[in-house]
Amino acid sequence: MKAQSLGSIRKSFAPWADPTQQPYIEFDAVTKDFGNFTAVDDLTLSIYRREFFALLGASGCGKSTLLRMLAGFETPTKGRIVLDGEDLTGTPPYRRPVNMMFQSYALFPHMSVENNIAFGLKQEGMGKGERADRIAEVLKLVKLEPYAARKPHQLSGGQRQRVALARSLAKRPKVLLLDEPLGALDKKLREETQFELTDLQYELGMTFIVVTHDQEEAMTMADRIAIMEKGQIVQLAAPPEVYEAPASRFVADFVGSVNLFEGKVVRKDAARIVLEAPGGGEMVVDSTAPAEIGETAWYAVRPEKLRISAEPIEGANVLSGEVWEIAYFGDMTSFHIRLDNGQIVRVSMINRHRFSPLQLTWHDRAHVAFDADAGLLLNR
Known part of the structure; x- marks a missing residue:
């Protein structure tokens, strides 16, 4: 039987799954307090050489504080940070083999x-000839050779971002830290730059750690994502697992859009669980989750996994309601269906044709359905 993987891509790079591999960066029981506020709470994390790693979370979750402690701009209240076998405790920022690129x-x-680009190299006392070679190398790397003599105000936002990147890379750090690096760019340029950063990181073979609150940014670039909440990591996994197999309702709701159907467990066997459906009836779902009969659980289904129709749908896992909102995005259309019990269900439909075959508008009666294996059962 062919092995299955979550998502559409299986990456061969996975040192965290190899017990013979040693972590490159280790946060060992790290805590950071600011007065009575705990920004990072007893956090342990391993990051591997050549990994593109993302710290993802809402503002105030501790992700930037974690990055700043690695850079040396903040000191842990407890715990230690190890890089390439060296305990960084007491090492000032300018002596750490890392460089940070700010938003x-x-x-x-x-x-x-x-x-x-030359400024940091001069500060280190690098000779003029070597410095010129290094500058030429990074300018070529970020495709800015024709702009070497320009001032920042003569550059576009994307070009200024590349200058900052070139300056960070010029000192050849062991680890590049990126704190919301694409936040100042417009949407189209941000999407293009995500792929450029991924390609560059692969070409250099360097370890990148990016802090972001943008889920698409993390999903596009990272080998693994650590989702943070209140100073702790609530899930650490590759992007497809974070999206398709969230560890909790918080993760499911934070990463992308999701429908959470709450119900009590009515029946179960080795492969399936039957839940009360919203507004009555039953939902039949494929799951081996440890849910007990009578226990409340939530079935998480992404909007693109649902089908929508103006006509009644036969079979299990069918819900009906009123079209509440419609948003047309060009490549897809998003429907918000208000079920009879008041719950709003989101359905995404790819616009495969120029003219929509689905004749639904506001306040029409609509029917949505999903397969038994479309989502994930969560009990926390």
């Missing part, structure tokens, strides 16, 4: 692109 880019406005 603001922090370029010197009076300096040319070339001199912005």
